[in-house]
Amino acid sequence: MSSADSAAPSGRPALIDGKAIAATITDDIARRTASLGVKPGLAVVLVGDDGASAVYVSMKSKKAEALGFHSVQHTLLAATTEAELLAVVADLNADPAIHGILVQLPLPAHLDAAVVIAAIDPDKDVDGLSVTNAGRLAVGDPSAIVPCTPLGAMTLIGTVHGADLSGLEAVVIGRSRLVGLPMALLLQQANATVTIAHSRTRDLPAVARRADILVAAVGRAEMVKGDWIKPGATVIDVGTSRVPDASKASGQRLVGDIAFAEAGAAGAITPVPGGVGPMTIAMLMRNTLDAAARRAG
Template identity: 50%
Template sequence: MTTLIDGKALAKKTNEITQQRVSSLAHQGITPGIAVVIVGEDPASLIYTRNKHRKAQKLGIYSVLNQFPATISQAELLTEIDRLNADEQIDGILVQQPLPVQIDPAVVTQAIAPDKDVDGLNPLNLGKLFAGEGGHYPVACTPRGIMKMFSEYHVDLTGANVVIVGRSILVGKPMLALLNNANATVTLAGSRTKNLSALTRSADILIVATGVPQLIKEADVKDGAVVIDVGINRLPSGKLAGDVDFAGVKDKARLLTPVPGGVGPMTIASLMEQTVDLAQWRHHG
């Protein structure tokens, strides 16, 4: 019997705790702040950033949404990031991707101060994560949200055979480090990995983040596996679909995230939670 992981319910629970923390900090004269920067008019990015902005405001977080034309130069964008790095009201900075061709995402990520890197993608923070360092530093929000799902649904990671399909810096690579630090045995694959199906069928836990609609079919999944579908794709019919064939896998997996309503809500909840973390760490260490 497959259990669907309810990302909406877990996000609601997470946001309630975040709101309580924001209220507690307010009594100390501290208001966590986030700045979301978007370049251009990508429709999906505009919806996503506005949702983040509204959610932050609803939770009592100070939020600014800075939109720039697609023609902005890299130098001009870096000047804006420098300004936000120095802004005492801002604890977390997020630059929404994709970015126009004239802007190097790696340069932008490196320009964000590590202690304001709410997306957890600055090389210093990634290095700490891969080194398994203790202490306070941000980690990528989607993997952070997935780890909370594992905790909530009592998924034992110790010694588990995990396969991640998708090697992005946003999901696959930080997910690898988090799971490795949790004593799982992790394989990082891509959509072009040879004999991918044989590899995914060996996984106790399968995490898919490729952007390829319904890449993973029923035959690619081990009986009783935990399947985390990070993808969200709009099909020609207009319907949303994940990277996993939900209809085929739903009776085979032990735990499965739906699309939508699975990983997505937890990504935004983790972003809000981490913004409050950054404020707390800045003021209290």
């Protein structure tokens, strides 16, 4: 059954309510956690004093606690050396009470994120960013831990189309390791015909207009215009950007990669905020629970 708002007025797309769907998923996670017999352990590591990162880390830690997880947060100074950070990761790798490790990105410029991610035990890499998990995902290994944002986006697509996307054409705009590439793999594994588009794609609007499922993940405010969208398409907006808005107390508002006001041709669309964002945290919790379950046998 679709979780998109089928009561949307004629000529306007149905909204895919990521917040409501995420709440249903986290309710299920809480039930599974209570019956698991092992308390899932999530450790989040924050380096430096980036305000947005601190907010994200706090949200993740609070959600883990609310679900009955063992929640640990390490907050390190911006001047932390790579050796010091790797020592924290090594301790968490060795801690049997920790099943998931997340190092919040971006890191301060003097730290190499690739080196740090590579140091995380792949079976505790609940962000799914390690080369090991990327390789597992690429070959369809069911032990792969899938990056949280693409996994959440696929769950939203499933509420509209079901699990089998045979016969549907999907276009992913963006080819990042964090979202675009794993998103394309997940769509392909669900039997969609997939195109990865990016800044070097010739006639990007024409490519986007082929999509029955259009995923935008580039981080450019309202880049995808209404006439890029095929009538009836399912549109998943992964991007978040802040743009000036004098009507808001902060002077800014949050928008996605899709020019939402122009997207009337879409059949269903995720809003920003309230679409993919809540699903990312829900998938992080699910990845941690699954890691704990695997470790417990």
